[in-house]
Amino acid sequence: MGEPPVTRISRTPRAPLTAATVLLAVGVLGGVLTGCGTGHRASAAASAPSDGLPHTAVRVSLGVCGQGWTRPHAGQQVFDVTNASDGPTEVDIVDPKSGAVYGEIEGLAPNTTRTLDVTLGGGSYAFKCLPDDADAMTGPTVHVPGHAAAGPAAAAVSEQDLIPPTLAYQKWIGGRMSQLAQDVGTLKDDIDGGDLGPARSDWLTAHLVYERMGAAYDTFGDADGKINGTTAGLVKGLDDPDFTGFHRIEYGLWHGQSADQLKGPAAQLVSDVNALKASWPQARMDPLQMGLRAHEILENAVQFELTGRTDYGSHSNLATARANLDGTRTVLGYIRPLLTSRDPGLPALDKSLDRLQSTLDGFDHDGSWTPLNSLSRDQREQLDSAAGGAVEQLADVAAIFDVRRTS
Structure with missing residues (x-):
């Protein structure tokens, strides 16, 4: 018998898609990109942003989550998040009351900076850090003035x-x-x-x-x-x-x-x-x-x-x-x-x-x-x-x- 031109379906699950991967691919949650930029070493000289958006540098480390966010404002913006700890971490920006996630960076390596592009409206926000092999930590609550609408957020699923x-x-x-x-x-x-x-x-x-x-x-x-x-x-x-x-x-x-x-x-x-x-x-x-x-x-x-x-x-x-x-x-x-x-x-x-x-x-x-x-x-x-x-x-x-x- 001859071989028909078919390929066997693999029902074995692929490595699960991370949220960051899927968000980058299709723009889920209204186009919020979560840590999709290529990471660079924190010691590298920062060039002027070419995206035309306001950038805010924030720092995370053991005991510190979201340091540097001192001038909050509404609208689409970019956080340049640097991991100053000695281990990888996930960094989210959340509603501190509901836990809804507005954006995330997964697997932020030590001494590395990646970008987090979000749209914030009037309201309260905080950075949440989830380091590997350590407890989660939520940074200080930051109040964004005004009544502008925020970008989409997703409540965490357990x-x-x-x-x-x-x-x-x-x-x-x-x-x-x-x-x-x-x-x-x-x-x-x-x-x-x-x-x-x-x-x-x-x-x-x-x-x-x-x-x-x-x-x-x-x-x-x-x-x-x-x-x-x-x-x-x-x-x-x-x-x-x-x-x-x-x-x-x-x-x-x-x-x-x-x-x-x-x-x-x-x-x-x-x-x-x-x-x-x-x-x-x-x-x-x-x-x-x-x-x-x-x-x-x-x-x-x-x-x-x-x-x-x-x-x-x-x-x-x-x-x-x-x-x-x-x-x-x-x-x-x-x-x-x-x-x-x-x-x-x-x-x-x-x-x-x-x-x-x-x-x-x-x-x-x-x-x-x-x-x-x-x-x-x-x-x-x-x-x-x-x-x-x-x-x-x-x-x-x-x-x-x-x-x-x-x-």
Whole structure:
């Protein structure tokens, strides 16, 4: 057998995006850049700022947080923050009463200066320093005069905040396991009976159930590769014994393999799904990953489904992307109570998801989905625009739910 041009999806989580990284990439919290400038040694001569903004030099060290902020004023401005201690530290500018974060610098190295660009309105602010291997420290409260509006801020999210929605989502996944087990059982019955026409339809039904469970893939561990892996990285490709699960059966159903050739893979899929279902009550999802997963589900859909890299013959990538969107909305539903008060861009996110859903639904013709390679140039551009906009908005969610130290 030949190799199809696909790449194996890695469900292994990437190193979590820091809030600073995501903020720089997409301008979350209204364009506040958090420590994105290249650090320079504090001893270097400072050149005149070329950004046209007022700069204030502040110093942090052991026992000192935000020294030098003596002439507060409203508006967009830059703090040149120097770490004079002998260890790295995180530096935030916060509302001292609510703890809401207006900007942050992560990993400020010793004897290094980095910039913090914020927009401050009338009100009270303070620098908060969180040195490695030491307690957090909040500097003196500074009062900015006037009534100008401040830039956006995000109240810190704690692990305790995320535990209830994570447990609720995990319970939802458990309920979907029963549906998944039932649907792969139906697929196996089709193949055992030699009914490959119904098997193709039932394959898609079962696969889409799995694809809606995207925030749990990391918790599935090795089971995800068995159930939904591809041939990439497998020495023998399509003939490799480790090529199992939905895509192995997909290849056979759409490449002329007989029912006898597919009975073994179908039985293996049922066995792997049932094993996952049995182990799920003992599984524990990581609450710290919920916001990141909400972003990654559609990010993976753009990278793998909307490029056709996981198509083994069914040409159902657009249906899979639509299921991934359902999965994204499910995760957002569980964390929405925390997100509502923290993300001023939530209405725009909902609008972008609605746009993507409408675009994808236009390719569904009573359960028969348009193949990717049949899209016109205009259709492709509309789809890419809608998907890209949604992923960009979801990056804000990942940043807001990046759990920060508070003590």
